[in-house]
Amino acid sequence: MATVELAASKPTTAPANLLLSVNNIEVIYDRIILVLKGVSLDVPKGGIVALLGANGAGKTTTLKAISNLLHAERGNVTKGAILFDGTEVQHLSPNELVRRGCIQVMEGRHCFGHLTIEENLLTGAFTRRDGKTAIRRDLDLVYSYFPLLARRKNALSGYTSGGEQQMCALGRALMSRPKMILLDEPSMGLAPQIVEEIFRIVKDLNEKEVVSFLLAEQNTHMALQFARYGYILENGRVVMDGEAKALAANEDVKEFYLGISEDRRKSFRDSKHYRRRKRWLA
Numbered sequence: 328m329a330t331v332e333l334a335a336s337k338p339t340t341a342p343a344n345l346l347l348s349v350n351n352i353e354v355i356y357d358r359i360i361l362v363l364k365g366v367s368l369d370v371p372k373g374g375i376v377a378l379l380g381a382n383g384a385g386k387t388t389t390l391k392a393i394s395n396l397l398h399a400e401r402g403n404v405t406k407g408a409i410l411f412d413g414t415e416v417q418h419l420s421p422n423e424l425v426r427r428g429c430i431q432v433m434e435g436r437h438c439f440g441h442l443t444i445e446e447n448l449l450t451g452a453f454t455r456r457d458g459k460t461a462i463r464r465d466l467d468l469v470y471s472y473f474p475l476l477a478r479r480k481n482a483l484s485g486y487t488s489g490g491e492q493q494m495c496a497l498g499r500a501l502m503s504r505p506k507m508i509l510l511d512e513p514s515m516g517l518a519p520q521i522v523e524e525i526f527r528i529v530k531d532l533n534e535k536e537v538v539s540f541l542l543a544e545q546n547t548h549m550a551l552q553f554a555r556y557g558y559i560l561e562n563g564r565v566v567m568d569g570e571a572k573a574l575a576a577n578e579d580v581k582e583f584y585l586g587i588s589e590d591r592r593k594s595f596r597d598s599k600h601y602r603r604r605k606r607w608l609a
């Protein structure tokens with residue numbers, strides 16, 4: 328069986344090769360609902376890292392803690408530290424974070440339905456100060472990665488398909504010239520071929536434009552094909568992390584997240600390995 332390492336708490340200074348370092352964060356909603364209970368994770372410069380887990384595990388909360396979007400939902404990071412590009416960022420506004428190169432693509436796309444695809448893309452450049460020519464050049468770059476968007480640029484986004492809207496949301500994020508995109512459930516509600524196409528574009532952007540990704544996904548199979556490293560969240564804690572290949576080969580991951588099972592265990596709690604890890608974490 329592949330070796331998979333457990334996440335441990337880390338020091339609050341990040342090595343130079345790390346773009347994002349989340350150190351032991353705790354998140355509380357409404358001053359009382361403890362959702363993240365000491366989450367730590369790293370994304371290296373130029374990496375694609377998957378954040379995996381079932382519904383309600385805390386993936387979206389982790390992304391929103393990083394992009395500083397929790398306040399709108401009465402959520403707070405109450406412990407731990409988040410470093411982006413070597414600097415602690417909890418005190419920065421979401422706008423300032425975007426300016427520094429970290430942007431979130433929300434679950435459910437959130438395109439402006441009454442604007443065209445092109446107008447949506449241009450809203451992504453609102454934090455930039457480098458002028459119309461540079462923005463036009465990046466619009467063309469987005470169209471080169473998403474030819475479908477070029478063909479549909481004058482369509483109102485509210486009348487486009489889920490796949491087109493997901494591409495539009497990603498393209499809009501690219502217009503901010505990000506170093507890192509926090510991508511929340513890009514596969515949600517989309518046909519498998521479209522999901523694959525979007526993941527291929529993500530990989531392309533990663534390799535050619537050197538955009539790093541933290542990818543929250545329930546589609547473990549697809550995410551582990553494209554990410555290099557992964558973390559599995561359960562009930563607000565990282566229960567496992569490792570190289571994507573090692574995670575995909577791990578018996579517990581195969582059984583509980585990939586639906587490939589050789590025996591009759593019914594839940595993660597019944598797994599000996601998992602219980603051992605739980606004891607270790609306690």
Ligand code: ATP
Pocket residue numbers: 356357360362380381382383384385386387388389400401402434545
């Ligand atoms: P999903 O795939 O369904 O989005 P997730 O892994 O992203 O799941 P979160 O959305 O982060 O999980 O939710 C984690 C937990 O936090 C859940 O129990 C959820 O009910 C709770 N939660 C999320 N948002 C809030 C909020 N604004 N107020 C209170 N509790 C919340």
